[in-house]
Amino acid sequence: MNTAELLFAGVRWWLTIGAGVAAVFLTIGIDRIDEDARGAYVFRPLLLPGVMLIWPLVLWRWLRIETGAGDEQARYVPPRATHKTVAVLMAAGILAAVVLGLINRPQWPADFVPQQISGPGE
Amino acid sequence: MSVKYIPVQWNRFKWYYDAAMLAGVAAFLWLFIHIAPGLLSHERPINPQVHNARAFGACAFVMLSIILASGPLARLDRRFLPLVYNRRHFGVLTAFVAVTHAGYIIDWYFAFSKSNKYEALLFANTSYGQIAGFPFEIFGVFALICLLILATTSHDFWLKFLTAPVWKRLHYLIYAAYVSVVAHVSWGILQDQRNHTFTAIFLASAGVVAGLHLLAAFKESRDADPVADAHGDWVAVCRADEIEEGFAKIAQLGDGERVAVFKQDGLLSAISNACAHQNGPLGEGRVVACFVTCPWHGFQYDVRTGRSPAPFTEKIPTYNLTVKDGVVLVDPKANPPGTPVDPVNPEGV
Numbered sequence: 066m067n068t069a070e071l072l073f074a075g076v077r078w079w080l081t082i083g084a085g086v087a088a089v090f091l092t093i094g095i096d097r098i099d100e101d102a103r104g105a106y107v108f109r110p111l112l113l114p115g116v117m118l119i120w121p122l123v124l125w126r127w128l129r130i131e132t133g134a135g136d137e138q139a140r141y142v143p144p145r146a147t148h149k150t151v152a153v154l155m156a157a158g159i160l161a162a163v164v165l166g167l168i169n170r171p172q173w174p175a176d177f178v179p180q181q182i183s184g185p186g187e
Numbered sequence: 188m189s190v191k192y193i194p195v196q197w198n199r200f201k202w203y204y205d206a207a208m209l210a211g212v213a214a215f216l217w218l219f220i221h222i223a224p225g226l227l228s229h230e231r232p233i234n235p236q237v238h239n240a241r242a243f244g245a246c247a248f249v250m251l252s253i254i255l256a257s258g259p260l261a262r263l264d265r266r267f268l269p270l271v272y273n274r275r276h277f278g279v280l281t282a283f284v285a286v287t288h289a290g291y292i293i294d295w296y297f298a299f300s301k302s303n304k305y306e307a308l309l310f311a312n313t314s315y316g317q318i319a320g321f322p323f324e325i326f327g328v329f330a331l332i333c334l335l336i337l338a339t340t341s342h343d344f345w346l347k348f349l350t351a352p353v354w355k356r357l358h359y360l361i362y363a364a365y366v367s368v369v370a371h372v373s374w375g376i377l378q379d380q381r382n383h384t385f386t387a388i389f390l391a392s393a394g395v396v397a398g399l400h401l402l403a404a405f406k407e408s409r410d411a412d413p414v415a416d417a418h419g420d421w422v423a424v425c426r427a428d429e430i431e432e433g434f435a436k437i438a439q440l441g442d443g444e445r446v447a448v449f450k451q452d453g454l455l456s457a458i459s460n461a462c463a464h465q466n467g468p469l470g471e472g473r474v475v476a477c478f479v480t481c482p483w484h485g486f487q488y489d490v491r492t493g494r495s496p497a498p499f500t501e502k503i504p505t506y507n508l509t510v511k512d513g514v515v516l517v518d519p520k521a522n523p524p525g526t527p528v529d530p531v532n533p534e535g536v
Contacts, residue, residue, distance in 0.1 A: 067306075073305060
């Protein structure tokens, strides 16, 4: 099995486990932890791909809510201070990507004339 | 705002927003494919599949640039707030456009691979140890995964379930996705670009996004809300006469928590500055008939109770407050969300 096959096997396992988590969460769990979801079924298929992608986060939050872990106040503390760090990192990343990409552009001879070195089919 | 979840919440403004967005995407693709081949260095013959792939790729980049520019623009000038209002629909459509770009690429370049075409995408170029000729495809794959995570976790359920701070941290992935898209373009199409019109448009877009975010971040640092001074077990927010009727003064309480003290009918009330929906800055909203409206998405709260008007169920913490010698003092220990607090007369009567 090459690296690419190994990666895709990992992706398939990730999504299969995610589908299992989604099946339980979207039929049983969601009704237990969110009163706005009770009696509302049409929107649930929209959540399926999200649960499949971030199922560890879903399990963590589900556990926190079920066990009544006290994060009610943390709900109202936005990560506003993080934006400055993220903005600086993004600007630096954009600059690095553009500069490194452009200075490594291949330079072709402007007056290069192609020559046929063998006949068709040879 | 909703009582029971529904698949997609639309209102008249969102219909207009989505209609304008779809029209913009259709116009961009039509222009790219039919009008601008010469301008974008497509004078050399390319087949329709590659042309479509480039059109959708360029469209996804422009859409991502607009999404990322709208946030800091709204922080710098409130007239851009309507752009932020329905940004999640914009993000979902961007993910669809990016998936279409990837579909055209994979179905053209890897369709006849002897192995699985998705695996072929990964091992077609494995020069990860060098800068020149680095496999730019991997940047696109990473950005696409980020966009899919963002699009599939955009429903309001996720905001309530994950909590707004966790949801926002997850959605910071858009910054990593954008850098990755810039690298994808720099190491990809720009390597073979002869006509520099596209290069100039690309560099200008990325520069504007980076510049706006830096400007907004430094403006936020410069104009930061004041930190409330400790007065025994209470903290001083401001002088009572500094608060305009219908508006608020905001103060930091430490650990990123902020309180907004409003004046309504001459009386003072204190609530959390963070909206329960996406933690929008409630203190920048205006009070009308006891209800403050969040400037980001229009959620409303009674400033005396921290509760949304029935039948909506959103709640935010309230704070006890008092006025001494004309100074507004707030108890930094927040009340549980939705706890009513009697408004306080700033004259102390």
